[in-house]
Amino acid sequence: MSSKVIKVAVVGNPNTGKSTLINALAGTNLHVGNWAGVTIEKKEAFLKYKGYEIHLIDLPGVYSLGNNTAEEKITIEFLIRERPDVVIDVVDATNLERNLYLTIQLLELELPLVIALNMWDEAKAKGIEIDYKKLEELLCVKAVPVSAVKGEGVQELLEAVVEVYESRGKEREEKCVLHFEDYLEEEIKYLLEKIEKIQPVLLDLYPKRFLVISLIEGNTFFIDIPISDELNREILKVRERLEKMYHKDIVSLIVEERYSIIISITEQVVKKHKVKKADITYILDRLFLHKVFGLPVFFFLMWLLFEFTFELSSPYIDWMDSVISSFIAPLVAHWLYEAGASPWLRSFIVEGVIGGVGFVVVFVPVLFFLYLFMAFLEGSGYMSRAAFLMDRFMSVLGLSGKSFIPMIIGFGCNVPAVYATRTLEDRKEKILTVLMIPFMSCGARLTVYAFFVTIFFREHKTIVIMFLYLLGIAVAVVVAFVMHKLFFKTTSHHFILELPPYRLPTLRFILRNAWIRTKAFLYEAGTFIFATSVIIWFLLHIPIGVKKPENSVFGMISKTVAPVFEPLGFGNWQAAGSLLSGFVAKEVVLATMGNIYSGQVVREGDLEEIDLKEKLIEIGKGFIQANIEAGKRLITFFGILSDGEETLPVGENRSLVETVRNAFTPLTAFSFMVFLLLYTPCVATVFAIRQELNSWKWAGLSIVISFTTAWITTFVIYNIGKALL
Amino acid sequence: MRLSEVGRGKQCRVKELYLSPEMKRKLLELGLFPGQIVEVLQDAPFGGPVKIKVGDYCLALRKSEADNIEVEECNVQ
Structure with a gap:
């Protein structure tokens, strides 16, 4: 017997634990991708249950099927076009009333529904008692109490899905249709008859009740064929009559009618008992949203986030770095040598390919840790509080508090920050936010500062780096302000944001989330960084047989570009060259400098004999040590920050330090850092901008804007510095 | 009365x-x-x-939006 495939769409409001439920249902079979044409996450999973093959599709979180947000479009189009066999409507049991609004609309769509009453345990703890049998009876659908976090009710949910699937095809009983007020129902019937006469094809394409109500509401974006003039006239007549009859606009009328159905249901189904338990969300918000302390607490948490990310990830970075540079690279070089590959090919593979991939891989621990903490902040519900606190400041720039969240993420890495702007509904707000993100100093840039600062500003390390971070923010604000005033002139945007209750995210949720995003970074950005570093390698080695990087094509290009940086204090071709390569990824700047200044193309010293077993043991030991080191850092962190000797990842590179010390003065080093902070986003970010805004124009403009801003700012700072010293 | 004029901790009914x-x-x-x-x-x-409480959940709104929401006082415990 071949198994039957059940196509199940999972729908629900944001913050209802939809993702957690999908994880609980699907386990590790989850595939994450994007919806075609938009970068909204699409999760899919296949699972087997009692001889059925269940195909789960996670639809974006929506509050209704009415508006025109990208999420709502995807949801409604999927439900209408694909006609899933069963829809799981994930409902937050602690907030039944608002969640049922979407349920009512799903019922209008006449889809076979199973309601998952999620957070059942939380609702019980809050003293909310839901008579779900009664709810089933009233709505004529299956309802299953579930706790996705604890994995409770998951089996029952699957059982209900199969049951609904097997009883499909049965006409919904008339008593199950949720009726509006009589007069409105008469008009619905009237319009339905008119459609049958005037344009019956509409009834073949769309569920009839949903179609009629949507036409009356004027919510017609999902209808692909033009509506005939005659029908349009009828619709207008119906609308006019209704507005006159009820003395309110049509949108209010329909929404209120839906809610009056909901209220009559919740009155019969929900009982609330007083509980003596303290409301944690209320108490935490008293602190986190406090008028005076809210902001300082927020900045403290941000500082903690970065401190944790960098402190905990750096042992792993060192470890990854050593695995690649002292194990994989020499090993491959050795194999190639044995196989009789030419020095040219060896150099290409070891420096171009492994070097390129290495830069991406070494960078992964920072991102992973950053994503861990971000996932915690998101899962806990704090992110929306940050948006709440910052909204007032962002509104000056024509933005809203929501656009602040991507900027925070930008401090970790600009790439996911750009993707995070997908939650911004307004296109102009989104563009403006995306243009600000490259000025947020990311982790990659920090590695370069760390190198320069230890050479030139040993005494004032922290102040210099802090200054750079703040400068980035200040420049972003100025640029956004100018853009806002000159080009967008938007009236202040609205800001409506749900503040969900604080919840402690499970470790599983955090790890899975962080891993999914790290993987996405490796795929999306990795390919680009890899490709570009291969190109740079070629440019450094053409014409073939070139001995000095200075005479390579790369050197020539750098020399041509160098005069642009002359007024900024670092007009030598080496600096220009490393900045050029920094376009690929900011941390590549250091590597390029190393390559250029050391002046040798192939390091023959790499070809020593390697004992594979010994090396592997060494790597294993290294990893354990990295764990111990990270653990130590975590402990010292809580043991009141004993500021020990900070090890910088570039400590052993003595010769490079010396050359750089001679090539720069503190002032030119400083202006070099300022320029590095502000100039063009890296390739991965540019690619992300193009993808997220779906426009090369804005991606290009972002480069132009940041480059000009960087040049002007650095010029001003360099000249002020020169005048002062 | 507008929603923006309602004092902290006070309840009102949307009009x-x-x-x-x-x-x-x-x-x-x-x-x-x-x-x-x-x-x-x-x-x-x-x-x-x-930050307002609507039914069973919390929502954030700008002052300018709260200014345009007419409410009336009510005395539900």
Whole structure:
């Protein structure tokens, strides 16, 4: 017997634990991708249950099927076009009333529904008692109490899905249709008859009740064929009559009618008992949203986030770095040598390919840790509080508090920050936010500062780096302000944001989330960084047989570009060259400098004999040590920050330090850092901008804007510095 | 009375929304329909948004939006 495939769409409001439920249902079979044409996450999973093959599709979180947000479009189009066999409507049991609004609309769509009453345990703890049998009876659908976090009710949910699937095809009983007020129902019937006469094809394409109500509401974006003039006239007549009859606009009328159905249901189904338990969300918000302390607490948490990310990830970075540079690279070089590959090919593979991939891989621990903490902040519900606190400041720039969240993420890495702007509904707000993100100093840039600062500003390390971070923010604000005033002139945007209750995210949720995003970074950005570093390698080695990087094509290009940086204090071709390569990824700047200044193309010293077993043991030991080191850092962190000797990842590179010390003065080093902070986003970010805004124009403009801003700012700072010293 | 004038910790009943059609629809769908009981919980520093309780959940709105929501006092415990 071949198994039957059940196509199940999972729908629900944001913050209802939809993702957690999908994880609980699907386990590790989850595939994450994007919806075609938009970068909204699409999760899919296949699972087997009692001889059925269940195909789960996670639809974006929506509050209704009415508006025109990208999420709502995807949801409604999927439900209408694909006609899933069963829809799981994930409902937050602690907030039944608002969640049922979407349920009512799903019922209008006449889809076979199973309601998952999620957070059942939380609702019980809050003293909310839901008579779900009664709810089933009233709505004529299956309802299953579930706790996705604890994995409770998951089996029952699957059982209900199969049951609904097997009883499909049965006409919904008339008593199950949720009726509006009589007069409105008469008009619905009237319009339905008119459609049958005037344009019956509409009834073949769309569920009839949903179609009629949507036409009356004027919510017609999902209808692909033009509506005939005659029908349009009828619709207008119906609308006019209704507005006159009820003395309110049509949108209010329909929404209120839906809610009056909901209220009559919740009155019969929900009982609330007083509980003596303290409301944690209320108490935490008293602190986190406090008028005076809210902001300082927020900045403290941000500082903690970065401190944790960098402190905990750096042992792993060192470890990854050593695995690649002292194990994989020499090993491959050795194999190639044995196989009789030419020095040219060896150099290409070891420096171009492994070097390129290495830069991406070494960078992964920072991102992973950053994503861990971000996932915690998101899962806990704090992110929306940050948006709440910052909204007032962002509104000056024509933005809203929501656009602040991507900027925070930008401090970790600009790439996911750009993707995070997908939650911004307004296109102009989104563009403006995306243009600000490259000025947020990311982790990659920090590695370069760390190198320069230890050479030139040993005494004032922290102040210099802090200054750079703040400068980035200040420049972003100025640029956004100018853009806002000159080009967008938007009236202040609205800001409506749900503040969900604080919840402690499970470790599983955090790890899975962080891993999914790290993987996405490796795929999306990795390919680009890899490709570009291969190109740079070629440019450094053409014409073939070139001995000095200075005479390579790369050197020539750098020399041509160098005069642009002359007024900024670092007009030598080496600096220009490393900045050029920094376009690929900011941390590549250091590597390029190393390559250029050391002046040798192939390091023959790499070809020593390697004992594979010994090396592997060494790597294993290294990893354990990295764990111990990270653990130590975590402990010292809580043991009141004993500021020990900070090890910088570039400590052993003595010769490079010396050359750089001679090539720069503190002032030119400083202006070099300022320029590095502000100039063009890296390739991965540019690619992300193009993808997220779906426009090369804005991606290009972002480069132009940041480059000009960087040049002007650095010029001003360099000249002020020169005048002062 | 407007929602922005309601004191912290006070409850009121929504009467009418004077907002653009899209905004109005959005807020209605989120449960801010006439007759709904709303409680003002907190406000952000420097005239930032307000946190309100709508039914069983919390929502943040800008002052300018709260200014355009007409409410009446009510005395539900």
